[in-house]
Amino acid sequence: MPNQTVSILGLGAMGAAITARLRDTGHDTVVWNRTAAKTEPHVAAGSRAAATVAEAAALGDVVLVVLLDHLSVREHLDPVAAELKGKVVVNLTTTTPNQARATAAWAAEHGLTYLDGAIMAVPEMIGTPVSRLLYSGDRGAYDAARGILETLGAADYEGEDAGLASLKDMALLTSMYQLFSGFIQAAAMMRTVGVPAAETAREVSAWLGAILPHTELFAGVIDSRDYSAGQSVDFTRAAVGSLIAASREQGVSADFLEPLLSRLDELSATGRGGADWTSVNEQLAIG
Structure with a gap:
């Protein structure tokens, strides 16, 4: 039977799910939420409610922070640094890597045991x-x-750098939203001829399942930084240009595709049209 008390700050959808899971697996849970009414179902199910963040911090051995954003984290944690001493503070709020590092630095200044999570x-x-x-x-x-x-x-x-969890989270979410954007574009195109999005979803899932392993081949090229072989920038420019043209012919915006074409155009214009198209990766660094 677990003997650590876990305080959860924030009972939005994620905080509520985390609380329920911990409670269902035998952990003593203390809950706090800005809107106190959200604690009531958890109290009825066996959690204890804290009236303030300070009380929740004092009662917990481990404090899980599941708030809206970085500003709300600092708004609620800064005033209770003294109460958090001797506790393990785990911030599960979605923040950027540098925001995670800033909170970790704040925690270190106050002698707190702090972990960032995603x-x-x-x-x-x-x-x-x-x-x-x-x-x-x-x-x-x-x-x-x-x-x-x-x-x-x-x-x-992921490592001692407090920003690493957030960085990986943001990178993976970036790939997710790019993928979903592609589906939305495909659904908009096919809808112009009466194909339901549900059918397009099945087609996209099957196609991507077959093609996604190619990312490992791309990774080898990117890691080696040898772009002398593979599908060329100019070939890919033509392919993406055709996709944009097809979308526009159907009366659908190609806004999701145009940034990629712009990057490929830049490579071609600077004499790199024969390089592997994944060399577009080198253009993404700022400064």
């Missing part, structure tokens, strides 16, 4: 085999809370 799951997935959470920062904090963290899903420790 949730690669939707609330319904918490506690299931497909739930994955990323953590970075203080290894001691990770080890101390690991049993609790693994209750929520696979608990991957």
Whole structure:
């Protein structure tokens, strides 16, 4: 039977799912939410409610922070630094890498044990085999809370840099939204001839399932930075140009595709049309 008390700050959809999972697996849970009424169902199910963040911090051995954004994290944690001493603070709020590093630096200044986390799951997935959470920062904090963290899903420790979990989270979400944008574009194109989005979704899922392993081939090229072979920039420019033309012919905007074509045009115009098209990766660095 777990003997650590877990305080959860924030009972939005994710905080509520995390609380329910911990409670269902035998953990003593304390909940706090800005709107106190949201604590009531959890109290009825066996959690304890804290009237303030300070009270929640004082009652918990591990404090999970599941708030809206970085500003709300600092708004609620800064005033209770004293109460958080001796606790393990795990921030599961979605923040940028530098925001995660800033909170970790604040925690270090106050002598707090702090770990940053990123949730690669939707609330319904918490506690299931497909739930994955990323953590970075203080290894001691990770080890101390690991049993609790693994209750929520696979608990991957990324390294001492507190921004690493957020960075990987943001990178993977970037690929997700680009993928979903492609589906939305495809659905808009096919809808012009009466094909339901559900049918296009099935087609896209099958196609992407077959083609996604090519990312490992692209990765080898990008890591080697040898762009002398492979599908050329100029070939890919023509292919993407055709996709844009086809979309416009159907009366559908090609806004999702045009930034890629612009990058390829730039490579071609500067004499790199014969290079592998994945060399567009080199253009993405700012400065």
